[in-house]
Amino acid sequence: MKKTKVLVVMGGSYMGYGGIESMVMNYYRNINKDKVQMDFVFFGEGEGLYDEELLNNGSRLFHLPIKSKHYFKSQKAMKTLLLNEKYDVVHANLNAAGILAAMKMAKKCAVPMRVAHAHSTNHGTISKIRWFWNDYARKNIFKYTTHNFACSDIAGEWYFGKQNFTIVPNAIKTERFLFNQKIRERVRNENQCDDNLIIGHVGNLGYPKNQRFLLKVFAHLVARGGNAQLWLVGEGEDREELEQFARTLNISSKVRILGKRDDVHLLMQAMDVFVLPSFFEGFPVVVVEAVAADLPCVISDSITKMTLLSEKVRMVSLEDSIDKWVSEIEEVSSEERKNSLELITEKGFNIAVEAKKIEHFYCTGRYE
Helix, strand or coil, rough: CCEEEEEEEEEECCCCCCHHHHHHHHHEEEEECCCCCEEEEEEEECCCCCCHHHHHHHCCCEEEEECCHHHHHHHHHHHHHHHHHHHCCEEEEECHHHHHHHHHHHHCCCCCEEEEEECCCCCCCCCHHHHHHHHHHHHHHHHHHCCCECHHHHHHHHHHHCEECCCCEECEHHHHCCCCCCHHHHHHHHHCCCCCCCEEEEEEHHHHHHHHHHHHHHHHHHHHHCCEEEEEEEEECHHHHHHHHHHHHHHHHHEEEEECCHHHHHHHHHHEEEEEECCCCCCHHHHHHHHHHHHCCCEECCCHHHHCCCCCCEEEECCCHHHHHHHHHHHHHHHHHHHHHHHHHCCCCCCHHHHHHHHHHHCCCCCC
């Protein structure tokens, strides 16, 4: 049987711990490799976290010149790759400018299925030039695609406007996150949690995730006299600034920056509340992971309402007072936790089910 050849275009020089990479790998691991050949394009050189796994599964990794530095050289390399390999599908998962470049070249090379995948509701740059170029690209992507995908309603509406798009959920390997009391006790003992209320946060340490605000909220929570710790799981350009801000707020002894971790599913067992006060998100898969762990969540109202998967997810405005945020955290922290496999599957976020839809799409052009 002839395999469907898919080229997945990524934004960086390698596969890291990011949310888009996690989503792509979740689907990759659950797609039948006898039916679908998935190769990957990166821009620049770098060794990724999943390179060995991808190569062992028969995927090929292509590193092209960085577009922002060598645009024409990069596009020429992409053209050569597409003409030589004759892919059936090009699936682009990067910023708007990168998607436009990939889709234009894929159309020029007569790739039958050209998929733009929206993962955000913001260009994520303070550079006016980059913002302008990405916004121009966003408004013109539809001219070159055959299919538009989005991680959420608001990401799709922002990226594609009045054009049709299909929501492809950021599904997860549910069983990995399901609540287990014995694991919770073990992880809490290993981390010397004692009777502390563990406030958790997972994400890149940078402006979009709004961790400075989270530190203020946590400082108010501590000021109320309760025993608590804040776990920030992730790395990023704002790490030193956040460490200094925690010292300024006199809470540094209670704040743990845990860096990039591959055991988030275990850390979530030990947490009591997950907090995500982001300024903007496409669709934060970490909320799905938290819900799978039946971990109560307090998130900002800038995030799509598609994340309101259970009654334990509370949405609070960033315009509300810090006391409001603290009250919501305290209120949900006492919720009893249980197995949520049925809930996640029902809501469409079980990767074992959702990956078959993408596999079917790659092979037939129909997402169903």
